Amino acid sequence: MGSAPTSPSTFDLQPATDLKWDEHGLITAVVQDAQTAQVLMVAWMNAEALRLTLATGETHFWSRSRSELWHKGATSGNTQRVTGVWVDCDGDTLLVQVEPAGPACHTGAVSCFFRRLDEPWSE
Numbered sequence: 001m002g003s004a005p006t007s008p009s010t011f012d013l014q015p016a017t018d019l020k021w022d023e024h025g026l027i028t029a030v031v032q033d034a035q036t037a038q039v040l041m042v043a044w045m046n047a048e049a050l051r052l053t054l055a056t057g058e059t060h061f062w063s064r065s066r067s068e069l070w071h072k073g074a075t076s077g078n079t080q081r082v083t084g085v086w087v088d089c090d091g092d093t094l095l096v097q098v099e100p101a102g103p104a105c106h107t108g109a110v111s112c113f114f115r116r117l118d119e120p121w122s123e
Contacts, residue, residue, distance in 0.1 A: 020092040021047070026062055027094055031104065034083040034097040040104035041112040043072075045094065057082050059096060078102030 021027050026044040033040055043061040045053065049069055052060040059072040059080040073079030080098035087094055105112040 018091060019087065020090065027092060029061065029094045029096050031059065031080060031096045031098055034099055038111055039113055040098070040100060040110070053082060053096070054085070059098060073101060076102065078104065080104070
């Protein structure tokens, strides 16, 4: 992505004010494996989730279904260590590069993107 990963402790929290949050105060976060570039998951962050992510160096998100913050891997152990956070050209989507400690998907799959739209699937 153009430069070496930044330690989360050196992230500047100020640019977050320039982000375009949706009407619910959320921003889309695409999570990518920093080593393989595989997209692992897509989730949403509010300002507090982003602040916690940058402050702790592990991903935090806002659960739209539970209406609460969640720390990825807090119960499963499948945490994600943040190596870089990028913002897209429109300022409305984040790319969060991570070193995953385990699968990203609740199904146990490495990535939530393990099935093709044109192939049958059942859980």
